[in-house]
Amino acid sequence: MGGVRVMVVDDHPMWRDAVARDLAEAGYDVVAACGEGRQAVRVAAAVRPEVAVVDLRLPDISGVEVTRALAALDPPARVLVLSASGEQEDVLEAVKAGATGYLVKSAARAEFLDAVARTVQGDAVFTPGLAGLVLGEYRRLAAVPAPAPDAPRLTDRETEILRLVAKGLTYRQIAERLVLSHRTVQNHVQNTLGKLHLHNRVQLVRYAIEKGLDTP
């Protein structure tokens, strides 16, 4: 006991077991392992995981939906997306829905456990691929014919750091190059995800109000 409560959502039984075993061996408390999205959302409400490792491709609802539901729990579960193929749009959607990290399944065991540990800490787990997607998304938001006044923007520093992440530099290397502390780099990266997530939620609420979904 005493381990961090982790949940695994993956429709591939071999993978689910391998990931759960790795986590258990590393001292985590694997409270649930689900193969379907709806089931995962139901179970999560009961077992209250602190961290969820979620595959994007599930048989019923998508991993993006699961991520949204898990991030909406109180307290929210931190979501680390683990996906097999580079489903680009899906990864971006999951991040906007509140996932704080993304890793491809081919990552080594040590890399995976490190990513889970960072997710537990509340740090964002970026691959260069995800940094490229997030950069692209901010540029897209800014370039839309008439960018909304409340569209999130990156500061110059954030852009600089995201570009370095996308070029494969570690946080430590970035800190050295820009003469910043490791923590500061971490926070900047985190902010880029936080702003996207917030923007997404604001848009969902606005949509709900427009459609009259906010009143019973």
Added chain:
Amino acid sequence: MSTPAARPWARRTGPGVEAVLWRATAVFRAVSCAYAGALIANGYGEYRYPLGGLAVFAVMAAWTVVAARVRGGRLFGVADVAVAVACLLATGLVETREHLADGRPNLTVSWVAAPVMAWALRGGARRGVAAALAVAVPDVALRALYAEVFSQTTFNGVVLLLMVGVIVGYLGRLAIDAELRMARAVALETATRERERLARDLHDSVLQVLALVRRRGGELGGEAAELGRLAGEQEAALRALISAEVLAVVPGPRLPGSGDDDGGTADLRALLRPYASASVQLATPATPVVLARAVARELAAAVGAALDNVAAHCPPGTRVWVLLEDDGAAVTVSVRDDGPGIAPGRLVEAERAGRLGLAQSVRGRVRDLGGTVEIVSAPGQGTELELTVPR
């Protein structure tokens, strides 16, 4: 006629064009029959055999009901024409010779056009014309031999019948064919989409297994590690293939009939995707980076040359990251490796010495596109190339 392929579709989506045309023919037949009936009632007292007129109308009405229910095949079509001709010729028995010579219409009036329409629908313009002649010849014969006149009205009637045969036959076939083609296209599209979905699912599970083998194999060591390494290579190759397949279709104008670099466009992401491997990581936006096809190809080739350069000059196991950015005004591709780096001055030196690898293949290409190449390198920190091409 309606082939088996067309039928189920027509049934599924309500009445097809063909059913509508047949219904129109039935309505025409009924209205013509009523019109003929009205004329017969009107001229009842003046006929040679009034009861004969009534009998002809009875036959027409009965046949109209039958024809509305039975679409039938060729045999029914022949019977259809035969009944029409019989009713038409019966005019000779019922009407007086004087009335016919005066130009009074036949008892059947326009009713005889219905079998012509039916034949045209069944077999196209040619059959329609044949049916029109089959009806027109007895008509002309009746007028010429019995009434011994051949008036303008008779001639007009013949022309109208022929036109019905040609127009209904041609347009009907055209509409039915168009519908059939549409149905086939829809079926093909559905099948293609389904196949794509199956391929995606299949690929996904294959990727999962390969990734798992790679991960476990690496941990077990020895021969298993070798298997794991092979699985990893295949995984990267398969992932690149899928992405390329999905991204290869770029919406955009393609000029027909021109050559390869025809002013069409290409998604640069799709062209860079094949470079991704276990040692080369690719970072791109989620949305297409669309460039003129020729520009995209040259830029991708320059990136390929930069990667070749890394492979040639860096120790094995060197990792490379490729970042694609599009800020609207320019497209930037960064290629960074974590190799030993290039000592200051060595590039210039190499260029001067005539070893043109990097200079020619990367710089030259990008310069031709109106872009710039920036090289940042220091010993121990790897090398970074930034290729920027304005839009």
